[in-house]
Amino acid sequence: MSNSWFQFKRFTVNQEDCAMKVGTDGVLLGAWADIRPGCSVLDIGTGTGVVALMTAQRGASQVTAIEIDAAAAAQAARNAAGSEWAGNIVVIATDIADYHPDTKFNRILSNPPYFRDSLRSPHAGRNAARHNDSLSYETLVRCSAAMLSDDGEFSVVLPYDAAGEFERRARDAGLYMIRRTDVVTVAGHEPKRSLLTFSATYTQPECSVLNMREEDGNESAEYIGLVKDFYLKY
Numbered sequence: 001m002s003n004s005w006f007q008f009k010r011f012t013v014n015q016e017d018c019a020m021k022v023g024t025d026g027v028l029l030g031a032w033a034d035i036r037p038g039c040s041v042l043d044i045g046t047g048t049g050v051v052a053l054m055t056a057q058r059g060a061s062q063v064t065a066i067e068i069d070a071a072a073a074a075q076a077a078r079n080a081a082g083s084e085w086a087g088n089i090v091v092i093a094t095d096i097a098d099y100h101p102d103t104k105f106n107r108i109l110s111n112p113p114y115f116r117d118s119l120r121s122p123h124a125g126r127n128a129a130r131h132n133d134s135l136s137y138e139t140l141v142r143c144s145a146a147m148l149s150d151d152g153e154f155s156v157v158l159p160y161d162a163a164g165e166f167e168r169r170a171r172d173a174g175l176y177m178i179r180r181t182d183v184v185t186v187a188g189h190e191p192k193r194s195l196l197t198f199s200a201t202y203t204q205p206e207c208s209v210l211n212m213r214e215e216d217g218n219e220s221a222e223y224i225g226l227v228k229d230f231y232l233k234y
Contacts, residue, residue: 006050008230010057011083015048017075022050025157025193026111028183030054031226032195033155039106042066042147044096045135049076049089051109054230056085060107063089066096068135096135096143104149110156112140137162137169141198145173148200153178155197163194176202187211187220 004016015021030051035041037059043052046065056063065080067073073093080089092099112135144154154175158166160182167177175198182191191209212223228234 006048007232008053009232010230011053011079013048013050013053013079014075018048018072019069020047020072022048026050027054027227027230028193028195029109029111029155029157030058031230032181033107033109034153034179034197035060035107037061040064040103040149042101042105042108042144044108044110044140044144045112046076046091047072047111049079049091051111052076052080052089052091053083053085055107055109056080056083056088057229061088064101064105065089065091066099067091067093068095069093097139099143101147104147104152106149106152108144108148108152108154110140110144110154112137112156112158114159114162137166141166141170141173141175144198145170145175145200148175150200153197153199155195157193157195160191160194163196166196170198174200176200177205178203179206181208181210184209184211186213186217187215 006013006022013022035055035058038061040062041055041060043065046052046067049065052063052065065076067076070093073091077091080086080091148154177196178199179197181195183193184191210222211220214220224234
């Protein structure tokens with residue numbers, strides 16, 4: 001059973017009311033995305049609020065976190081209120097398709113549901129958090145394109161084999177991939193995840209591979225460097 005809380009260096013994430021607990025995908029996204037001091041951030045599908053908290057720690061001055069599940073949104077709001085960035089994070093319980101902000105965002109991040117045509121859980125909240133019929137790729141890219149500032153960036157973490165389809169849907173919405181990092185659990189194996197960043201302005205994409213562990217099983221220096229400001233063990 002997952003812990004009811006997860007302790008980071010500068011904040012605590014309580015998660016007993018969230019269908020999806022703190023996981024590696026969200027932490028990778030929150031650490032990898034290009035967050036600039038003073039920028040505004042929209043976190044779509046915030047869950048526990050971990051990505052929103054990470055971007056606030058990295059200097060975002062205004063973070064809006066959207067969550068469709070009311071219980072998870074309430075817990076994310078409590079997690080934000082208990083942090084040192086309580087005044088910088090607003091959590092809204094809504095469907096992203098029903099959210100119409102007055103201003104656009106410098107950065108949009110999402111760790112979206114990604115299972116398709118797979119076995120459902122009896123837990124409705126967990127299904128919404130894990131299966132993308134609650135947030136389709138088409139809806140995600142369309143809403144993000146509409147809410148992104150002219151020079152903004154939209155970043156997601158996805159299964160490796162879904163990255164190509166997502167890139168095509170983003171391009172259809174007028175967003176171009178400008179950065180991609182494929183995540184390999186152990187060096188020498190196939191990638192499991194892809195971190196992607198999109199912009200309304202086309203540039204030649206920067207592509208790389210992140211090995212979380214070396215072939216001997218030890219965590220790589222690159223991975224440690226990415227997450228060391230967050231995890232207690234570093």
